[in-house]
Amino acid sequence: GENVEQHPSTLSVQEGDSAVIKCTYSDSASNYFPWYKQELGKGPQLIIDIRSNVGEKKDQRIAVTLNKTAKHFSLHITETQPEDSAVYFCAASRGANNLFFGTGTRLTVIP
């Protein structure tokens, strides 16, 4: 089955700096890669996603890049703010099938 690895497990940045989280996947048939933000006591909230026919997608301060050949994808958050502090999860799936999640990155934005 699919195996998703995520790094780093923790990340601290100064407010205003950029944060980058990286994931790799093993199944070349995976074609959908969402990113979720999870705050304490809450469920994962979808923040951005990318499909395998696209190399990059941007939504305001958040961008995701996908390298299908290398089987890795990354989340980039620019101009970080304290409210960006949370746990971020990458995931991969084939179509509408279940998601395989990474182990999470705890991001702390220091004011």
Add this chain to the structure above:
Amino acid sequence: NAGVMQNPRHLVRRRGQEARLRCSPMKGHSHVYWYRQLPEEGLKFMVYLQKENIIDESGMPKERFSAEFPKEGPSILRIQQVVRGDSAAYFCASSPGTDIRPQHFGDGTRLSIL
């Protein structure tokens, strides 16, 4: 959280009792997924259902766990004869169809076993 409703939010059971977790998907969504999250870990897939159908239960433990999504009403995840190791957060997600669509999650049920 994006309209997926889970209840109860917290559930306490003693060893050997049954736990029933409910999930109402977003309006218009006919696909439901259940995931389990242990503290400080990612989410692990358990089961994928459509109305009256189990599509994929490869992540479900073979014993004590069952799931259903009836024609009417919420999806139910049932855990019989609970043990301490069942303590976790259980999340439900829903999506609208069979092609690639984002899964939207509820806020979960936190199950504690005494």
